[in-house]
Amino acid sequence: MYISTGTGPYNASLDPIMVDEWHRMAWHEVQEMTRRGVPGVWTWGFFDGWAPNYMFWTGMGHNTIGRFYETFGNRFPSTENRIVRGQSDREWYRTNPPLPTVKWSLRNNINYQQSGLLFALSDMAERRQHFLEQFWLLSKRSVAKATTEGPAAWVFDGAQKRQGQLRDLMTLLRMHGVEVNVADDAFAVNGSGAPPSPAAAAEDRGAPQKKATTFAKGSFVVRMDQPYSRLADTMLDTQYVRSDEKVYDDTGWTLGYLKNVEFKRIVDPEVLKVPMHLWEGGGQAILPVPKNNADTDYFRAYWADATTKKPRIALMHTWLRTQDEGWWRLALESMGVPYTYISTQDCSRTPNLREKFDVILFPPTGGNNASQEIVNGLPPGPPLPWKKTELTPNLTVDQTDDMRPGLGMSGVENLMRFVDDGGLLITARDTSVWAIDYGLARWVRVVPPQKLRAPGTILSASVTDKTSAIVTGYDEAIPLYFSNTPIFRVGLTQEPPATESRPSGRGGKSDPDVPQGRPYVPVPEKPKVEDPFQPPEDAPWNSEFAMTRPEDRPRVVVSFAKQADHLLLSGMLDNGDELAGKPVVIDAPRGRGHVLLFANNPMWRQNTQGSYALVMNAIMNWDRLR
Secondary structure: OEEEEEOOOEOOOOOHHHHHHHHHHHHHHHHHHHOOOOOOOEEEEOOOEOOOOOOOHHHHOOOOOOOOEEOOOOOOOOOEEEEOOHHHOOEOOEOOOOOOEEEEOHHHHHHHHHHHHHHHHHHHHHOHHHHHHHHHHHHHHHHHHHHOOOOOEEEEOOOOOOHHHHHHHHHHHHHOOOOOEEEOOOEEEOOEOOOOOOOOOHHHOOOOOOOOEEEOOOOEEEEOOOOOHHHHHHHHOOOEOOOOOOOOOOOOOOHHHHOOOOOEEEOOHHHHHOOEEEOOOOOOOOOOOOOOOOOHHHHHHHHHOOOOOOOOEEEEEOOOOOHHHHHHHHHHHHOOOOOEEEEHHHHHOOOOHHHHOOEEEEOOOOOOOHHHHHHHOOOOOOOOOEOOOOOOOOOOOOOEOOOOOOOHHHHHHHHHHHHHOOOEEEEEOHHHHHHHHOOOOOOEEEEOOOOOEOOOEEEEEEEOOOOOHHHOOOOOEEEEEEOOOOEEEEOOOOOOOOOOOOOOOOOOOOOOOOOOOOOOOOOOOOOOOOOOOOOOOOOOHHHHHHOOOHHHOOEEEEEEOOOHHHOEEEEOOEOHHHOOOOEEEEEEEEOOEEEEEEOOOOOOOOOOHHHHHHHHHHHHOOOOOO
16 A cells, blocks of 8 residues: 655645645554554655645645545456566565565455554544644644745736636635635735736746736735635646656646636735725626627526527547546536537437537547547447446436447548538547548648657647637637647648758768859758648649648647747646647638647636637537638
8 A cells, every 4th residue: 555645746835844744644654554564555656746636635725634545456346366566666665565466355455545544543633732733833824925935915807808717716716715805996016927928938927027017996816814825826826847757647727827817926915905805706797798708707698598599519428438528518517508418329320410410529538549449449348338227326427238339430421421511520639639530630630749748737829810710709828728749730741841951072061062063053942831731842743633722721720839938837848849839729621511629628627717718619600610
């Protein structure tokens, strides 16, 4: 059994006292179980206390404590003879490794877990005065944060455009117990961090400014002189992770960026003197919502209006994995969007999809070999039913007699026909790769990453096609969540032109090649190709038939920032030049319809409301994308 903690990195907002308590409790539990002859109990493995997405952050974010365990287990709840290898070898931090062979059952698994938990509870009971005093001390130090390490507050201008996302964020903070205040009047304050902008290098964004910033009456102020200031700081501040760090999950989650709202990090304690009152939720936004500002309030109002005709939407899932598409379902339901839930198996049996739907959403599957898995399904074998029965009464959202079959080639053909007949197919990440691999989106290629590292990070993107309805309401710069792959390239050629080289000869690498016995004639420079569909200079005279018509070419709607050092907003990014200027959102016409490709996941973990509008705008304008 592994007991946290471990190698890090640890979240920089946590109080050192909290982290020290992790270590003390872990070694205490290891020692207590080891002295009772229990083999294979250890700490200090691969663990990061970086992202606040473990359940035990419920404790850490509220000045208490949380425990985290991982226990050896079998694939099925049976008793098996197991050989233990690899990460359970003896190390300096694991001097009591497990036995090399073991007869292991679910009972062993539970016994180990219960033992560790009982020792933790016993430790807390015996040291209850210590934990009570520590809770008080952590809370006291959190209140002092505003005037010690800072910042003093986070301020969200009340007069900004995206009131829906703004109020959603403030509501989320309150749900976690964070106090949110509202300014009674307009005010100005010094010491604000720079706003999210692709125009400044990454190291310059967030630096304190001496220039005063003005905020409207009704602006939200998240003070850092409160007991849960560290939790607020964790959610609102930017993150930086070195490229050599090994991180388990997302590396950047700055909620102001993900929700595409304006925010300022205020270091001047004078902001705490601004007249304000505690926000209890509700109330009216300062700005009305007269038009689409890429805001969730607008979309909620649109879908609640029963007087307008709405597109018919299907959300398609596989029977491989459903976690990622589950976040899309939650996103749609949070805005009141009606949809029909279908599977790839339904699609394979339905040749007339266009008669039923205008838009089909195909969220990511989270697979490593997704294109083939989507089509082929699970490996052949006995049927794997997913059905509502007396034993499984809650399996009601969707059902199948056998989870193994995938989309099949019939499903691919049905989706092609759906798009050709005027439908809109929206894909993201691995389903976008599938759409490219199986020919639904033409003249788009997937570029394999070389050394890129961007695990769950927030990057700066910009609107490339301002005429597209997909980006209605957006500013030129858009902060977007992205995680490693895919990288897209649009155009006729698979790879960028090779670097010019010269024949072996006299001089150096940069000298021209001079054939002898005649006057030197320089080679004309190749023109810089801006249009990815421009035919090469040496294209043969009879290649015209292979050129795509302008109306059929995929259009890049949103792309990453062109300069690599302007990409990173929050998280980890290494070798960002592989992403710089690459497409993020591509509108690929096909027949009378469109395939919309996302390189990122625009609906991720109920956090990325700032990119919801890219999907919603496309849905609402499904028949007007040309």
